[in-house]
Amino acid sequence: MKSNYSIVRREVKKAYGEKGRMIFRASMGLNPLDVFTIMTEVVPKYNNFDAHCLLRLPIGCSVTIAREYSVCLYVSVPRHAEITRAMAKKMLVSEFTITLGGEARLWWD
Numbered sequence: 001m002k003s004n005y006s007i008v009r010r011e012v013k014k015a016y017g018e019k020g021r022m023i024f025r026a027s028m029g030l031n032p033l034d035v036f037t038i039m040t041e042v043v044p045k046y047n048n049f050d051a052h053c054l055l056r057l058p059i060g061c062s063v064t065i066a067r068e069y070s071v072c073l074y075v076s077v078p079r080h081a082e083i084t085r086a087m088a089k090k091m092l093v094s095e096f097t098i099t100l101g102g103e104a105r106l107w108w109d
């Protein structure tokens with residue numbers, strides 16, 4: 001049985017690959033360190049996105065990798081933490097929104 005990490009890594013490599021999809025959302029979220037590892041391999045830098053920004057995310061959050069024509073992440077944070085506009089700005093995020101489901105949507109141009 002494949003681990004969640006292996007499943008998401010495969011999905012992301014395919015979505016961001018040469019013939020990848022422009023609209024994509026991974027099947028599940030992972031912890032920020034696992035996402036950092038995947039993004040460092042697949043998309044270390046893309047326009048304003050730098051995978052190292054993932055190290056700024058709060059401990060205990062879940063990050064779902066997406067692609068909406070550019071790099072996009074959906075972040076669910078535990079009750080004791082939050083992602084603020086100031087934090088998103090330090091991460092060079094182009095668009096920061098909170099979804100109806102309460103996730104932070106981070107998108108880089």
